[in-house]
Amino acid sequence: MYIKPIVLLTKTYNEMDVITPQVEQIVKESGIQNGMVTVLTKHTTTGITVNEALECLESDIALFLQRQAPEDAPYSHARMLRDYGSTAGNPTGHLKAYLTGNHCHFPLVEGEMIRGGAQDIYFCEFDGPAKRTILVMIQE
Template sequence: MYHYQETISQKTSGPGLYEITDKVQAACRASGMQTGLLTLFIQHTSASLTIQENADPDVQTDLTQAVARLAPADPTLYRHTAEGPDDMPAHIKSALTDVSLSIPVQNGRAALGVWQGIYIFEHRAQTHTRRVLVHLLGD
């Protein structure tokens, strides 16, 4: 059994989904593993991870808008407003989605479906550089 870790970074520029599939697949190749388990963990509390369709960009737009309706950026709704009107809603959105993903590794690649992509789901309006820890365990 072999372990491999690296951190990938992705610049974001406001709410939405930012695809990191290619970076994750590159990490799988760099590990040299053919079979195993890939774990992704985002090191932030106001962004999350998701696996979504990567064929039609309308999916990402609709998902971003739907999540925005669940936790609107209305400072009258929250106590925690010191970091801006979108900060507490970002924490709520992150809590409702995933901060980590587990994906099988098969033939040296994350075993995604045909239309699946791995995304950072940015919930803040400001520009950020998000870090995702990649951990692979396998052979």
């Protein structure tokens, strides 16, 4: 298995970043011709999702997630957590990450990821800005 991280410095509290070009570059670097590509975020307030890279669709997705997890709702997670020694202020980040998921898979055939013509891989930040790590794993 070939594993390589992508490290991002996100800029805003909520953002969606297309990472398809970085993933494709790592696939090429791996030299693996046939197998499976998995992209996984290492954080519980971020997501990995696949969709068409259109600004209008990105804003629709952001509005959908805001409606599902509004910032001003009464969340159990928004309280003092003794284990952390602070107040948890990111319940919406966890819920949005739950909705988007934390990984995606694509088959790899003859050195190319097999994906639909309009499919791009998004890294979704829901508790930024922060330094984030995404793992790209390629199995033969």
